[in-house]
């Protein structure tokens with residue numbers, strides 16, 4: 001019983017930190033391997049009381065899951081952070097806008113945005129008009 005409480009506490013703390021992280025970075029979600037963390041304020045309920053995510057965001061984070069699988073977790077994280085650091089260095093600025101631009105220029109982010117845009121466009125065909 002005590003173990004379950006500890007596990008619960010661990011996850012609550014991890015989620016709290018990730019929420020702060022998403023707020024600082026100004027991102028709506030973070031993917032770690034196969035785990036996707038979404039800013040709670042973006043989760044809503046549909047008319048059937050089921051939880052709902054913005055489809056563009058869901059597709060974007062799923063694209064990152066696939067990138068992790070393709071590259072391997074360590075290689076993905078290494079290349080992602082290296083690219084972010086190089087982008088920041090090139091811009092020679094460290095303010096919030098420069099950090100945002102450095103983040104947007106990471107090739108994995110460009111690919112995930114394109115994949116999500118393609119998915120949304122493709123999925124439009126199946127929606128009721």
Ligand SMILES: [Zn+2]
Pocket residue numbers: 060064108109112
């Ligand atoms: Zn992303």
